[in-house]
Amino acid sequence: MKIEEFQVLMEELEKLTPRQREFLEKHLEKIEQTQAVNTLIESRASTMPTCPKCGHNQIARWGLASGLQRYRCSTCKITFNALTGTPLARLRHKDKWLEYAQQMTEGQSVRKSAKACDVHRNTSFRWRHRFLALSNKHKATSLVGIAEADETFFLKSFKGKKQGMTRAPRKRGGKASKRGLSDEQVPVLICRDRNGSTADFILKKADKISIGAALKSIMASDAVLCTDGSKALGAAARKIGIVHRSINLAAGVRVVAKVYHVQNVNAYDSRLKEWMRRFHGIATRYLANYLGWRRMIDQARDSLSPRAIVLAALGMHHDQQLRVT
Numbered sequence: 345m346k347i348e349e350f351q352v353l354m355e356e357l358e359k360l361t362p363r364q365r366e367f368l369e370k371h372l373e374k375i376e377q378t379q380a381v382n383t384l385i386e387s388r389a390s391t392m393p394t395c396p397k398c399g400h401n402q403i404a405r406w407g408l409a410s411g412l413q414r415y416r417c418s419t420c421k422i423t424f425n426a427l428t429g430t431p432l433a434r435l436r437h438k439d440k441w442l443e444y445a446q447q448m449t450e451g452q453s454v455r456k457s458a459k460a461c462d463v464h465r466n467t468s469f470r471w472r473h474r475f476l477a478l479s480n481k482h483k484a485t486s487l488v489g490i491a492e493a494d495e496t497f498f499l500k501s502f503k504g505k506k507q508g509m510t511r512a513p514r515k516r517g518g519k520a521s522k523r524g525l526s527d528e529q530v531p532v533l534i535c536r537d538r539n540g541s542t543a544d545f546i547l548k549k550a551d552k553i554s555i556g557a558a559l560k561s562i563m564a565s566d567a568v569l570c571t572d573g574s575k576a577l578g579a580a581a582r583k584i585g586i587v588h589r590s591i592n593l594a595a596g597v598r599v600v601a602k603v604y605h606v607q608n609v610n611a612y613d614s615r616l617k618e619w620m621r622r623f624h625g626i627a628t629r630y631l632a633n634y635l636g637w638r639r640m641i642d643q644a645r646d647s648l649s650p651r652a653i654v655l656a657a658l659g660m661h662h663d664q665q666l667r668v669t
């Protein structure tokens with residue numbers, strides 16, 4: 345805006361009624377929020393982007409649209425921006441994303457987040473899972489040194505699903521009718537090393553084969569695995585040939601040779617379970633999203649920022665985020 349135009353605008357402002365001033369304040373806040381989100385989105389394209397369709401890097405700037413830089417691929421001619429191809433593409437109300445992400449840092453319910461952002465609760469639910477769609481994939485890819493693993497179980501839940509139920513619905517939350525391991529539980533393997541790198545795996549079965557495959561994908565060949573002495577974990581470690589220390593908790597052993605224990609993974613597990621309680625049972629098909637959500641909170645040592653949530657939703661993992669200023 346030219347300086348003369350701006351001066352005119354400032355003078356005009358004096359004519360506003362209190363109600364109009366209130367509207368204007370809200371409008372300015374909306375613009376600010378949208379621009380803050382756009383800045384985060386653009387940080388994705390800070391290195392020269394490649395075409396999301398054909399992968400070529402012959403890209404030209406192609407004007408602005410919706411406050412975002414548009415690009416055009418010289419090979420296949422499609423236009424795109426830094427949001428294209430991410431789970432947040434085509435989500436509306438960009439001005440509310442950071443507030444929504446704030447709600448997520450607090451682990452708020454779908455309903456409360458909907459109210460805080462003034463969106464419908466179906467929108468709130470959809471947003472939650474769009475925001476988590478990629479974050480659930482950002483887990484450690486290699487555990488080094490001393491690593492700990494533990495199996496934990498989540499009640500199988502078809503919450504929100506109305507068709508194709510194989511059993512009568514349970515009340516929300518609920519309990520398994522059989523104790524311990526059963527078809528009603530989803531096994532999850534949690535692995536964590538002493539650097540705090542964490543990965544979790546939703547297993548088909550809590551057996552040697554499934555656990556072995558998960559461990560093999562994550563354990564550095566010279567890492568030492570500590571477990572609580574579960575048979576399946578021990579057998580899986582032997583099968584893939586990694587060094588394994590079994591801590592016999594049942595016999596009162598807590599630490600072996602001063603360094604081998606499972607206290608980190610157990611503490612992580614307790615924090616996860618405690619945090620999950622607020623959701624009163626979660627649909628099994630979204631379990632990976634919740635595990636990813638918790639991992640993000642834990643990685644940020646409980647001071648996860650709304651920006652970090654939005655960046656993760658755009659596919660930027662922790663280390664890439666640190667480079668965004």
Ligand SMILES: [Zn+2]
Nearest residue numbers: 395398417420
């Ligand atoms: Zn292309």
